Amino acid sequence: MVATRDESEMTTTTTTIAAENAHVDPPPRNNGARVAYWLIAPGVVWMGLFLVLPMLMIVYVSFWTQTTFKIEPILTTKSWVTFFASDTYLGALGTTVRIWLTVLATTLLVGYPSALFVGLFVKNKTIQTVLLTLCVIPFWTSFLIRVLAWRPMLGKEGAINLILMKFGIITQPIEALLFSDLSVVIGMTQIYCVFMVGPIAFMLARIDPNIIEAARDLGAGFWRIFRTIILPLSMPGVVVGAIFVSVMVLGEFATSAALSGRKVNLLGNIIVTQVGSLKWAFAAVAGVILTIVIGAVVAGLLRIVDLRNEL
Amino acid sequence: MQPLLTLNGIERRYGDVAALDGVSFSVAPGAYVALLGPSGSGKTTLLRVIAGFEQPDAGHVVFDGRRIRDIPTHRRGIGIVFQNFALFPHLTVEKNVSFGLLNRESETNMDRRAIDAKVRDMIALVGLKGLESRDMHQISGGQRQRVALARTLVTEPRLVLLDEPLGALDANLRARMRDELRSLHDRLGVTFLHVTGSEAEALAMGDTIIVLDRGRIAQVDLAESIYNHPASPQVARLLNCYNLFEGAVEGREFVSSVGRFPLDGARAPGRPGKASAYAIRHDRIAVRPVDRPISPDEAGLAATFVASEYSGSSVLSFFATAGGQVIEVEDHLSLREPPNYAQKQGYALAWEPRDALVFA
Numbered sequence: 163m164v165a166t167r168d169e170s171e172m173t174t175t176t177t178t179i180a181a182e183n184a185h186v187d188p189p190p191r192n193n194g195a196r197v198a199y200w201l202i203a204p205g206v207v208w209m210g211l212f213l214v215l216p217m218l219m220i221v222y223v224s225f226w227t228q229t230t231f232k233i234e235p236i237l238t239t240k241s242w243v244t245f246f247a248s249d250t251y252l253g254a255l256g257t258t259v260r261i262w263l264t265v266l267a268t269t270l271l272v273g274y275p276s277a278l279f280v281g282l283f284v285k286n287k288t289i290q291t292v293l294l295t296l297c298v299i300p301f302w303t304s305f306l307i308r309v310l311a312w313r314p315m316l317g318k319e320g321a322i323n324l325i326l327m328k329f330g331i332i333t334q335p336i337e338a339l340l341f342s343d344l345s346v347v348i349g350m351t352q353i354y355c356v357f358m359v360g361p362i363a364f365m366l367a368r369i370d371p372n373i374i375e376a377a378r379d380l381g382a383g384f385w386r387i388f389r390t391i392i393l394p395l396s397m398p399g400v401v402v403g404a405i406f407v408s409v410m411v412l413g414e415f416a417t418s419a420a421l422s423g424r425k426v427n428l429l430g431n432i433i434v435t436q437v438g439s440l441k442w443a444f445a446a447v448a449g450v451i452l453t454i455v456i457g458a459v460v461a462g463l464l465r466i467v468d469l470r471n472e473l
Numbered sequence: 474m475q476p477l478l479t480l481n482g483i484e485r486r487y488g489d490v491a492a493l494d495g496v497s498f499s500v501a502p503g504a505y506v507a508l509l510g511p512s513g514s515g516k517t518t519l520l521r522v523i524a525g526f527e528q529p530d531a532g533h534v535v536f537d538g539r540r541i542r543d544i545p546t547h548r549r550g551i552g553i554v555f556q557n558f559a560l561f562p563h564l565t566v567e568k569n570v571s572f573g574l575l576n577r578e579s580e581t582n583m584d585r586r587a588i589d590a591k592v593r594d595m596i597a598l599v600g601l602k603g604l605e606s607r608d609m610h611q612i613s614g615g616q617r618q619r620v621a622l623a624r625t626l627v628t629e630p631r632l633v634l635l636d637e638p639l640g641a642l643d644a645n646l647r648a649r650m651r652d653e654l655r656s657l658h659d660r661l662g663v664t665f666l667h668v669t670g671s672e673a674e675a676l677a678m679g680d681t682i683i684v685l686d687r688g689r690i691a692q693v694d695l696a697e698s699i700y701n702h703p704a705s706p707q708v709a710r711l712l713n714c715y716n717l718f719e720g721a722v723e724g725r726e727f728v729s730s731v732g733r734f735p736l737d738g739a740r741a742p743g744r745p746g747k748a749s750a751y752a753i754r755h756d757r758i759a760v761r762p763v764d765r766p767i768s769p770d771e772a773g774l775a776a777t778f779v780a781s782e783y784s785g786s787s788v789l790s791f792f793a794t795a796g797g798q799v800i801e802v803e804d805h806l807s808l809r810e811p812p813n814y815a816q817k818q819g820y821a822l823a824w825e826p827r828d829a830l831v832f833a
Contacts, residue, residue, distance in 0.1 A: 372559035375526055378546045379553045380628055381577025390576055394563050 224446035241443045258428045268351040273358030281366025297356040309420045316340040341423035349417045358403035365399030401467045477502040482532035492518040494688035507679025508668045515688040516668045552630030556637045558621040567605040573628035595627040615646045635667040706750035715752040734772035750832045755803035757828040761821045773823035778814040
């Protein structure tokens with residue numbers, strides 16, 4: 163399609179030039195552009211077969227008829243109606259959004275100052291790299307271990323409660339620490355914070371130190387410089403970090419399953435349960451809704467900053 | 474008149490390396506001072522110490538009658554124009570220029586309309602009218618230079634530090650910006666300290682020239698005096714218009730590896746026996762065929778023509794001595810015919826002994 167249009171344009175140009183300088187040889191045909199399209203062919207085929215097609219399939223399957231034991235390709239909106247009529251499922255959607263917003267806020271709260279330190283106050287590039295690598299070290303252990311390790315920390319007889327009781331700060335163990343929204347938020351913040359720190363630190367490290375010195379020289383104090391120069395220039399990093407964290411948190415199910423004692427049900431948990439009981443149509447509905455939510459969040463975040471200017 | 478800025482024995486070390494090694498000078502209010510130094514001479518460090526980005530290890534800076542060691546950069550009232558301009562990339566031309574007035578900590582009692590009017594005037598003054606809402610990537614290098622100047626000048630600093638302000642511009646634009654800088658200085662009556670590595674720029678711009686060499690002041694003088702009477706071989710080399718020979722004074726002659734030069738009439742002849750340097754300006758050398766030898770009352774040497782470089786108003790020719798030292802000869806085309814030397818041909822290079830400089 164694109165190639166055809168290019169070719170017709172090229173033909174037009176060629177004709178014009180040929181008409182103006184009839185004695186000049188026509189310019190050599192530019193085959194480079196068409197050859198270049200072959201570079202993306204494997205990617206397009208792969209993504210088409212294994213991403214676009216399955217996604218269309220999921221949308222299709224969400225309209226199939228689900229009975230207890232089997233699923234038939236007879237179109238119906240029954241699964242969709244059930245989803246929106248059920249408090250459990252709408253509740254899961256609400257919980258997903260709530261946990262996502264909370265984790266987004268906590269990762270930003272913990273991540274931005276860390277990124278500010280690494281990206282702006284550490285001048286030595288080597289130390290910067292070392293510090294960012296330190297952030298990644300938790301990823302050398304498996305995801306499941308990282309999540310489950312919170313249990314002996316947060317549990318009723320876990321490390322935190324024991325220490326607080328030992329020092330006499332509390333007399334009864336705090337039960338809300340584990341198997342609650344809080345434990346899920348703590349666990350997710352720890353896992354996803356690095357995805358916030360990385361992009362922000364990268365953007366901050368790219369700021370020319372002379373720019374900050376120039377602002378100082380023009381009479382601005384630190385907070386003014388932060389608000390007018392540093393924060394705006396780091397926004398692309400915040401947006402990229404927020405996209406990373408959002409996409410991962412919205413699709414989460416393992417952390418909430420392991421740390422909430424099944425009390426916190428995210429859309430991801432619904433999908434896992436439905437697939438487990440072979441309710442494919444229903445899982446497809448939840449999947450489509452989750453995809454739409456993630457798409458809307460990413461689109462919304464991209465509106466904050468024009469990333470094209472930054473690349 | 475009390476100087477606006479005085480530096481007293483400023484030292485700044487990075488590890489074992491002394492970037493500034495006891496720098497002292499003062500700048501009179503309203504002056505245009507050019508600070509000339511080769512790269513690595515400590516120019517930028519000196520500016521950073523004056524602006525307050527770095528603290529000297531020893532010595533003190535007195536600005537407007539006060540020691541300013543404990544005054545942070547943003548309260549010093551000294552403007553700096555960075556070599557790379559350091560414009561705020563996310564702000565428009567207008568917002569860049571108004572930044573200082575809107576965000577400075579001191580004197581925030583200006584109302585918005587007064588600020589807008591001032592910013593408008595400054596933008597007009599530097600010739601950026603009509604570009605107010607442009608982004609930094611939508612303007613040219615010369616326009617960026619003007620934004621950087623306007624941004625600093627609009628805050629009315631008593632002293633403006635310019636760190637190689639023309640280095641990032643192409644030659645054509647550099648010449649035009651020289652004039653504009655000069656006229657801005659004269660119109661606003663602000664004191665300028667202009668740092669540069671280019672001898673031509675320093676000579677053209679500065680009322681006074683301070684020559685910095687390896688962290689020390691090599692000479693402070695008026696432009697003309699520096700050009701005609703460099704105080705040391707280092708300054709002469711930096712001016713890029715002298716041929717330098719190393720050697721020693723013996724009796725009435727200067728003995729160097731390329732020959733013996735009579736000293737009769739030479740300025741500032743060094744003391745006999747001591748190692749010293751001998752300098753002769755590029756445009757004081759006459760080139761003659763070998764068959765017209767150097768007379769006893771002349772100084773000179775024999776050399777082979779290598780190549781020449783045409784620069785419009787003059788031609789710079791390069792000759793090599795038998796020992797391989799390159800001698801540069803400049804012919805001003807308004808005074809002499811364009812030279813036509815033959816490749817690899819030997820010539821006699823001669824000059825008047827009184828045109829030479831001998832350094833102790």
